Each structure stands twice: as C-alpha cells, then as structure tokens.
Amino acid sequence: AIAPKCGSAVFRRLESERVRSAADLAALDKADLQELGLSMVERGHVLRWAQRVFDDAKPEALCPENVSPGTLGHGFGHAPASRRRHSSEMSVDSAASTRLEDDEDLELQRPTCKLDDIESQAGFWCGLVSAAAPVPRRHRWTSCTHDLRETVLEERFDVTPERVLEVFRDMRRATGDVDSHPGGPMASGTVGAVQLAEGLRRCGFVGIDEATLSRVIEAVQPEQSGRIRLAEFESIVSRLKLAQMFVGVGPADSAGDEGGPTLRGQMSSPVCVPLTVVDYNSRFCHARDVDQWGFREFCFGHRGRPASPHETPYIRWAHMTDFDLTTLFCLAVKYSLHPLGVEDTIEQCATKFDHVGSNYFAAVEQLCLVEDQCGGTESWRLPVRVAGYHVSAFCSGPPLFDTVITVAQPDGSFASDWPGAPRADAAGGQRWADKLRQRLTSAHRSRLRERKADFLFYQVIDLSADDLQAVIRAFAARLVFLEAGAKRRPSQRQQGPEASERTRREHCSEPAVCRQQLTVVMRRIRGLQRALRHFRADADLSAELAGYLQDVAEHLDEAHEDAVSLVEKCARIMEEHHRAVERHDETLRQRTADRLNNTLFALTAGTFIFAPMQFFAGVYGMNFVTKDGSPTIPELVSENGYLYFWLGVLGYLSVVLPLSAWWYLRIQRRSAEDAEEFEEKCRARCGDERV
Incomplete structure (x- = not known):
C-alpha cells in the first residue's frame, strides 16, 4: 500500500x-x-x-x-x-x-x-x-x-x-x-x-x-x-x-586583496538597513522590525511554532524597505533563494514572473503617486507627479507556501524613462507595503491570514495594479482640468506677459508631456499583464487564487483602455488649444487692423476738413496783379478783406464739422454691429466644437 x-x-x-x-x-x-x-x-x-x-x-x-x-x-x-x-x-x-x-x-x-x-x-x-x-x-x-x-x-x-x-x-x-x-x-x-x-x-x-x-x-x-x-x-x-x-572570513573577505568592500561588521550584524518581518497564521500575527543588532539572530534562527498543534503553521513575510546588498545576500543564503532571482533583483529587471524549481519569483516596475498628491481634494490643480519603484518578490512553492520575501527599491531607470520627471525623491513607494502590513495586523482575524503565502504573493501584484490605476485616475482628473482651460476663451483668461506664458505652458506643453508619460504607463501595464498571464498559467495555483488573478487581469485591461483614451484626449486638448490660440491671434490681428483703420480714418477726416481751407487760403493769398500792376489780394484791395476770409472759413466749418460728426458716428455704429456679429459667430463655433 x-x-x-x-x-x-x-x-x-x-x-x-x-x-x-x-x-x-x-x-x-x-x-x-x-x-x-x-x-x-x-x-x-x-x-x-x-x-x-x-x-x-x-x-x-x-x-x-x-x-x-x-x-x-x-x-x-x-x-x-x-x-x-x-x-x-x-x-x-x-x-x-x-x-x-x-x-x-x-x-x-x-x-x-x-x-x-x-x-x-x-x-x-x-x-x-x-x-x-x-x-x-x-x-x-x-x-x-x-x-x-x-x-x-x-x-x-x-x-x-x-x-x-x-x-x-x-x-x-x-x-x-x-x-x-x-x-x-x-x-x-x-x-x-x-x-x-x-x-x-x-x-x-x-x-x-x-x-x-x-x-x-x-x-x-x-x-x-x-x-x-x-x-x-x-x-x-x-x-x-x-x-x-x-x-568576514573566506571568499567574501580577505586582507591585502585587491577586491572591493568587505562584508565584515560587528558580530551582531553587518547591516544598517531595517528589515520588517511579519509571522502570522489564522489566529496570531506578530510584526517586528529587525534592526542591525538583531539581524544575526534572525538569520540563524527559525520562526516560532504555533501554541497549539491544531493551529495552522506560521507564514512569514520578510520585507526590505530599501535595497542593501549584504542583507539580500544573507536572505539568499538563509532562504536558499535562486541566483537568477537575486540577480534580477540587483539589476532591476523588467516586470516578469518566473517559476524556478517549485518557487516563484516576480519583479514589478511599479509606478505610484508621490505623497503630496494622494488624498488631496484639489490635487488635480497641480501636474501629476509620479515616482518609480522596483519591487521584487520571492515566494516558496507548493506544498508549503509559507514564506514571502519582498525587496522594494527606487527604480534606477525611472529618471530616463519618465518624460519631464522632476528631480524629486521617490516618496510613496512603500505605501503598498504599509497597506499589506495593516491588512495583516489590524483585524483580530483576517481572511488574508487564513490563506497561505501564495495569496500574499498575489497581494503584492494586486497592490501594484492598484497603484497603476491610481496614476491613471490622477491623469484623468488633470486632463479634465486642462481640457476645460483649453476651451475657455482667451478673453476669459488672465492677461499679461507672465499670465500668457503660464497659459501657454499649462495648456500646450503639459498635455504633450502627459501624452508621453501615459505611454510609459501603458508600457508598464503591458509588462504586468504579460507577467500575470504567466502567473495564471501556473498549474499549482488554486482555483480561488486563479479567480483573484482574473480580477486583477480585468482591472489591468480596464486601466490600459483608460490610458489609451487619455492619450487620445491629450491629442484633442492640444488641438483645442491650437485652435484657441489661432482664434486669439485672429482677434488680435483684427483689433490691430481696426486701430490702424481708425488712425487712417482720423487722418483722412482731418485732411478732408482742412484741405479745402488750405486750398482756399492758398488761392486767397496769391499775389496776383492786373495788367497795369495793381494788386488783387482782397486784403490789399478791401479794407475788411481779411475779415471776410475768416468769416468764409467759419461758415465752411459750420457746415462740414456736423456732417463729419454724423459720418463718424454712423461708421462707429456699423463697426460695433460687425464686432458683435463676429463674437456671435465665434461663440457659435465654440459651441459646435464642444458638442
């Protein structure tokens, strides 16, 4: 038998x-x-x-x-x-x-x-x-x-x-x-x-x-x-x-060698990076921070045993809050981590899922919002700020499923991959670990603690997908604000050189940068989708966990579709802004032409009024003489000749000036009517484009 x-x-x-x-x-x-x-x-x-x-x-x-x-x-x-x-x-x-x-x-x-x-x-x-x-x-x-x-x-x-x-x-x-x-x-x-x-x-x-x-x-x-x-x-x-x-003895350390730094430290521990360890089962959860003084005992020791033989064995989650090479090597030896996974962690490989032997390894290129944009009521008023993190996770395979090791470190390639990335720290990359730890320790009995380590391994991927969805939502809110700003008429915006430059930067440059950034987000989503397909294809996963992975896959598909639509919205915002700028430039050109026409009109009116008087004065003042040499200028012939001249000028002006004023008012009234008609056409065009 x-x-x-x-x-x-x-x-x-x-x-x-x-x-x-x-x-x-x-x-x-x-x-x-x-x-x-x-x-x-x-x-x-x-x-x-x-x-x-x-x-x-x-x-x-x-x-x-x-x-x-x-x-x-x-x-x-x-x-x-x-x-x-x-x-x-x-x-x-x-x-x-x-x-x-x-x-x-x-x-x-x-x-x-x-x-x-x-x-x-x-x-x-x-x-x-x-x-x-x-x-x-x-x-x-x-x-x-x-x-x-x-x-x-x-x-x-x-x-x-x-x-x-x-x-x-x-x-x-x-x-x-x-x-x-x-x-x-x-x-x-x-x-x-x-x-x-x-x-x-x-x-x-x-x-x-x-x-x-x-x-x-x-x-x-x-x-x-x-x-x-x-x-x-x-x-x-x-x-x-x-x-x-x-x-510090052996291949990792020697005196007088040309090699690099030694791993030798104090007998208590060689590292200074804290390590968070959570041991839990369905009835018990113990979380502790392993510092440099207790790291040696942690590496050589074993996890505790349940108080009762009827309790489920403890599941361990060890999380490195920051990358430290010595700590990673110690964990690799203690838990027999495969060199391929350790190498991918050190070199920050692309998003992947691998099944080495009977154990699992996953690497996720994570994108998350920075701290000041999480939970803010008006965070959409500021440009979207994203930080990049690289998360590696090791999980023991069947039938044990009792250990998960995660390593979180800033993404070294994020600054070169992310367009327009501000030189800011990658704050916010540990929120997923805080959420996971809170889920394990907050409730007296948690569904997460009732499952094995493979479900905790899934939670790491699920929280990474949630961070990507949060980034997509932040871009959607920001683009709604930029789209509303692009559709406002130029006259409704603040005027002045500084305001004009700020408007140009916000409503033209930022959508173009957002479009490039969303392309990076889509690439990260596709990488996580490929890794998730490999994860779901594993035959050792339970049917319940496969259902959860299907839910994550659907969320990623939805996030990818939203990212594609946001890329198209960026293009529409840029086109809308270009049309608004063209309308604004056309209005400015029209106003300049109107001012030039008014100036020419004033010059023409003055010329029309005073040119006859100049001609009359010129003719009146000519020094003509008769055949016998007598002068013919009225001023010389008549005693009141000059007075008669100015009386004629005043009579001319009394007739011409009222006619000129009536003509000017009539032209101004027609110009105002044309301007109102032009504004109505612009508003009607804007309404049609919005529809």
Whole structure:
C-alpha cells in the first residue's frame, strides 16, 4: 500500500488518479482526498506519511522514476532531503492528524528539533568560521556586474537545494558504494568526514581542519555515528555561508586583496538597513522590525511554532524597505533563494514572473503617486507627479507556501524613462507595503491570514495594479482640468506677459508631456499583464487564487483602455488649444487692423476738413496783379478783406464739422454691429466644437 497504515482499497483509489508518490500526495489537500473517498483517519495517515517522506529525505518515495532538481518540494531550503520546515509547521490536515501518531512518530521528530537548535546557535557557527584560515578572494565581486550571477552569486551564495543535492551526490558517488543514476538513492545515504571536507571545499570552505569537522559532525548528526545525511549537510553549508558574511572570513573577505568592500561588521550584524518581518497564521500575527543588532539572530534562527498543534503553521513575510546588498545576500543564503532571482533583483529587471524549481519569483516596475498628491481634494490643480519603484518578490512553492520575501527599491531607470520627471525623491513607494502590513495586523482575524503565502504573493501584484490605476485616475482628473482651460476663451483668461506664458505652458506643453508619460504607463501595464498571464498559467495555483488573478487581469485591461483614451484626449486638448490660440491671434490681428483703420480714418477726416481751407487760403493769398500792376489780394484791395476770409472759413466749418460728426458716428455704429456679429459667430463655433 502507498501508506503503511492504509489498506489496498486506499491504494487502488489513489492509483486510479495517478497518485503514485509523496510529491503527488503533497499537491493534494483535505478536500481532494475527501473527494477520493478517504475517511478522516485514512486522510491523516496518508498526509502524515507524505510529510514524513519530505522530512526524512526519501527520494525513491517522492518519485520512483526520477528525482531531479525542480521536483515538488525543492526550494527555500526544502529539498527532498531537507528538514528545514519545523515538525509543527505542517498542513492543516497534518496538524489535525497528530492525534493518530504513535510514540515512534515523536521519536522521529526529535532529531529534527535538535538540528533546528544547532542551526540557531550563531555563536557556534561564527566561532567555527573565525577559527578557519582566511582564503584569498579570487574576484572583485563589486566590479563584476557584467557576470554577477556566474562570478558572485553561483560561486559564493548559491545554497539552493539543487546545488546542495548535486554536491551531496558527488560526495556519495565518491564513496563508490551506491549507484550513480540520477533517480537512485543518492540523497538518502550518508557521508563521512573525508567526503564532508571535500564537499565543503567545493562550496568554498577552505582551511577547516579535522578537529573542526569533528565538532561540526558531532553537533549536527543526532545518532553519534560520525556520518551525516543530506539535510544535515544542507544545514552545515547554509550556516557556514552565513557565518562567513558575519565574521568576514573566506571568499567574501580577505586582507591585502585587491577586491572591493568587505562584508565584515560587528558580530551582531553587518547591516544598517531595517528589515520588517511579519509571522502570522489564522489566529496570531506578530510584526517586528529587525534592526542591525538583531539581524544575526534572525538569520540563524527559525520562526516560532504555533501554541497549539491544531493551529495552522506560521507564514512569514520578510520585507526590505530599501535595497542593501549584504542583507539580500544573507536572505539568499538563509532562504536558499535562486541566483537568477537575486540577480534580477540587483539589476532591476523588467516586470516578469518566473517559476524556478517549485518557487516563484516576480519583479514589478511599479509606478505610484508621490505623497503630496494622494488624498488631496484639489490635487488635480497641480501636474501629476509620479515616482518609480522596483519591487521584487520571492515566494516558496507548493506544498508549503509559507514564506514571502519582498525587496522594494527606487527604480534606477525611472529618471530616463519618465518624460519631464522632476528631480524629486521617490516618496510613496512603500505605501503598498504599509497597506499589506495593516491588512495583516489590524483585524483580530483576517481572511488574508487564513490563506497561505501564495495569496500574499498575489497581494503584492494586486497592490501594484492598484497603484497603476491610481496614476491613471490622477491623469484623468488633470486632463479634465486642462481640457476645460483649453476651451475657455482667451478673453476669459488672465492677461499679461507672465499670465500668457503660464497659459501657454499649462495648456500646450503639459498635455504633450502627459501624452508621453501615459505611454510609459501603458508600457508598464503591458509588462504586468504579460507577467500575470504567466502567473495564471501556473498549474499549482488554486482555483480561488486563479479567480483573484482574473480580477486583477480585468482591472489591468480596464486601466490600459483608460490610458489609451487619455492619450487620445491629450491629442484633442492640444488641438483645442491650437485652435484657441489661432482664434486669439485672429482677434488680435483684427483689433490691430481696426486701430490702424481708425488712425487712417482720423487722418483722412482731418485732411478732408482742412484741405479745402488750405486750398482756399492758398488761392486767397496769391499775389496776383492786373495788367497795369495793381494788386488783387482782397486784403490789399478791401479794407475788411481779411475779415471776410475768416468769416468764409467759419461758415465752411459750420457746415462740414456736423456732417463729419454724423459720418463718424454712423461708421462707429456699423463697426460695433460687425464686432458683435463676429463674437456671435465665434461663440457659435465654440459651441459646435464642444458638442
């Protein structure tokens, strides 16, 4: 039978569903087994047996045909031979079935608890590394950014289950007493001190003498047999790697080397960046900030155990509020993060979703509003200010789903990608983390705490999508304001050089910049849509989580459509502004022409009035004489000739001036009527364009 305490009927039901290994059982939950017809006692036996196979490292039970890296159960320190998960951190069904365990089951858990205690002794491991001889550093890891994964991550910080299992297989193969087939029992055997020394040398530990190896073997192996298993070898490698970073000995540090800065710090911690850690289950939630003084104990220690065996195991969320290379390397060693994900975090890759082994990695190029534009009643009166953040998330895969690690850092490419980006700090990029932490800690019982880490992993993507929607809404409100300003008549705006320049900048330049910025937003939305499609295509996600992902996908589709419509609105606003400017320029030209016409009219009227008098005066004053030489000027001929001249001029003016005034008033009245008709035509044109 597939389980020692289950009958052949249970085996036949599981065989009919092609459930033939512990990996297949681990993918099933209580409801699945109940649908197969298993009773509560049978479900407890089957699930407990599957959990024991994961803890006791029996690859032949995991997959009879083949066991290779990437098998269900690898990752985050949970290789098929790993026992990193506490015995109390089982599934709900396994915790409920503990009432059925025999005394020998408790005996099997005691070595695991002892190994957990040894792993938590930071002073012991740091003392071992301090006593070892320092090793010259072969590369300058701070300058090898072009091949970071090959020269730094895979060489010095790769403690993934695949790598550890590969080294352990080579150690077992060196003994010559087992088959070297990949599906053989390589991970179920033991190795001695000689093979352990060679394996540690392959992992970068040089200078460990026989006495130190004896201390290590005596501390980690519970049977006092002088030989260690894969789970114990994994613990030794990870703890020695952590001790190297805290003590500063080994490949990461050497004296007189040409390499970059050392990871050496005080014995308490090498970092200064705070780390937020939240441990929770359905009944309990504990949040704490890990500072530089408690970081070493955090790296070497384990999460607590539930107070009651009937409670669900704790889920851990570790969040880096800012990027720190040392902290990231420590987390990579502690949780066996894959080098590909760590490299993508350091280099700030584009938005992506990846399934490495049985674990998940997601990177999101996040856009969020700055602090002063969130929640403001009149934030639409100011241009939209956006900050860029890069968020990386690691999630342990099935069947555990118990750990999420997130890293938030300012987006290094945001300043070059975002058009018209003001030189402002990226304030507001941690709001999603604050919301998530509040959801976990605010309520006594939260639906979020009742689910596993995959739902928390989904929440990171969901909150990133919400931030993108908030950016879209801010652009929509701002464009409504700009559109209303563009449709106002120029006469309704403030006049003057400064006001005219401000109007031109707001209603012409800003829509063009908004159009380019919305293009960047659309590109970020499309990247998140691609990552979400890969996320939804994963077969390990539950149907409930797939429904939530469908909801996020619909929100992203809606946000993309809104962004497309806003880009079109930007073009309409620019066209509307150009038409308004043309109308305003036409009005100014008309006013200039009217002033010129009035000036010419005044000159013409003056010429019309006074030109006859000039002609009359010129003719009147000509010094003509008769044939006999007598003068003919009236002033000389008549005693009152000059008086007669001015009386004639006054009579002329008394007739011409009233006629000129009547003519001027008539022309002004017609000009006013033409101006009113022009204004009515402009208003009618504006009304038609608005419609």
